[in-house]
Amino acid sequence: MLRITCKRPLLKRSKLIIELGKINPKTYLELTKNNKFLNISTVKNISSASDSVSSRNKRNKNGYGSWKNNKVILFTGSSLLLLSSVSIFYPKFNRISLDSISQLSLYSTKSRTNPAEQNKQDNNQDNSMYDKNSITLLNEEEVDRILRSKEQSFWVNRQSGIIRYDVAQLPSNNPIEDNHVEQIITLSDNDSSKKSKSGKISKKSVEKDLTFFGIFDGHSGTFTSKKLSESLVQYVANELANNIKDDNELSLTSENLDTSLVKGFLSLDDDIIYSSFKKLLNNPTKENMINSLPAISGSCALLSVFNSIDQTLKVAVAGDSRALLGSVDPTTGNWTVDSLSIDQTGDNQDEVMRIKGEHPNEPNVIRNGRVLGSLQPSRAFGDYRYKFKSVDNKTLDDLPAHLKVYFRSEPRNFLTPPYVTAKPEITTTNINENTKFMVIGSDGLFELLSNEEIAGLVISWMNESVPGFKNEHNTLLKNGKLPKVKDISKHKESQRPAFRYKQDNRRSKRSTEPEYILKDKNVSTHLIRNALSAGGNPDYVSTLVSIPSPMSRRYRDDLTVTVVFFGDSVPEGIKTSATAETLIANTDATTPADSLKAKL
Secondary structure (H helix, E strand, C coil): CEEEECCCCCCCCCCCCCCCCECCCCEEEEEEECCCEEEEEEEECCHHHHHHHHHHHHHCCCCECCCECCEEEEECCCCECCCCECCCCCCCCCEEECCCCCCCCCCCCCCCCCHHHHHHHHCCCCCHHHHHCEEECCCHHHHHHHHCCCCEEEEECCCCCEEEEEEEEECCCCCCCEEEEEEEEEEEEEECCCECCCCCECCEEEEEEEEEEEEEEEECCCHHHHHHHHHHHHHHHHHHHCCCCECCECCCCHHHHHHHHHHHHHHHHHHHHHHHHHHHHHCCCHHHHHHCHHHHCEECEEEEEEECCCCEEEEEEECCCEEEEEEECCCCCCEEEEECCCCCECCCHHHHHHHHHHCCCCCCCEECCEECCCECECECEECHHHCCCCECCECHHHCCHHHHCCCCCCCCCCCCCCCCECCCEEEEEECCCCEEEEEEECHHHHCCCCHHHHHHHHHHHHHHHCCCHHHHHCCCCCCCECCCEEECCCCHHHCCCCCCCCCCCCCCHHHCCCECCCCCCCHHHHHHHHHCCCCCCHHHHHHHHHCCCCHHHHCCCCEEEEEEEECCCCCCCCCCCCCCCCEEECHHHCCCCCCCCCCC
């Protein structure tokens, strides 16, 4: 029996969510409620309840319990439940049990052996168990401040085909392991089609842009993703320079841009892994150890590049970050979303076949959807453990003892490395007047929202925030509901579906459409807020934002989102004539900071 003492009487309309945790598949939990206590008792082998309980479990496939006559029996069909839970929200009270959200399982079901000690602790409001199993809910202003603490927005006044981009981040790790980059490379396009008055061909230099937007989802530390944000675009640019024939002729083609992306990715990863370890093994100094840190941690990478010369968008991906493109049919007003990337994980059968082909006769190369049973992304930067045994016949065992502590042991069945590569898969898409926006994000966003939901949230935001949008597109939106969007992605089967905190199934059947919250001027912040809302519920947002790091890592990942809007020119009213600025900070959607500068 587990007794939870409430500060206030539980109200009739209180929501209840407590994770059941690891229990026997035939175990049922009986929950009863009186004026002061919520009692949870384990009742085994109740066959008479099987039918009704099983049907409730099917109906509540996302794991949310519900009250019926103040009493409910929840059935669990798995020995490890991730989403079966009951939550308690205390109105007008800012401390909340840590079991207030799905997947929280800090309340142990193990009974204490000393009843006197249990009663003593139950009556002590400040006891250690209460502190461990409760958090302080932030108020609305504090939640907004955290959600908006890492947001940026800029108007792009270059007539290049991009008019605005918004960026936002919400850390779960401390420090955040995600990073991002926004950068422009300017090319001189010699336009020889025009003639001077004398009839001679004149070479008029016209600036054309390659605009890069990148998301780098780190793991096991921040070092790799930080290195990518600082260096990846430069490595691609260096490779691109080698593909331009001479200073007088621009030879940028789709093929050599693809080649530059692949070589840039691989060259940087080689420097991160092999160059740094070669220096470290030959000269094991503190400085060389620090320079090797990006090899020890790891990071997925998504780098998009928009070419204003031919209005094409390339997306290069190594890992499981994702890029989406939102478009509208001008004749029907129907919206579509298209994924420009494929999740490269151990769950992607194409990736599984590729890795097994590279490592024949190794049946455990992919185990439980992970590389060597450990790493989920099948492509990544860094992650030395999956890539090499030695450099110049030297191994990590040759390092001094005080440096060895920074390195983990080899994974099991580590026979023929490398098992993980940073080589990207690249897609190319033509951008036209019907293409309205691109969303790129770390996988934490796509754990929470589907492609259609993400596109619908951007469209809903545009409907309220972009002048003239309603009249131009005649978008029909129900109050508080997302518009219908068709996912036309070619490889949907390879994408992991969103699985966290889906809609509360206790809602009536008349209210099955996802709802949303609209209060942010930065569209990326808007996406993050709604990703945490489980279908428009601000209580979820408040609680998930209130959970401190590192505890928050159990319920959500770091979130990094960039939204890019396509178009010919910035909207009227944006001041661009007073200065020659090509980037104008959108102060309404940017975190106020004197030191904040455009990264382009």
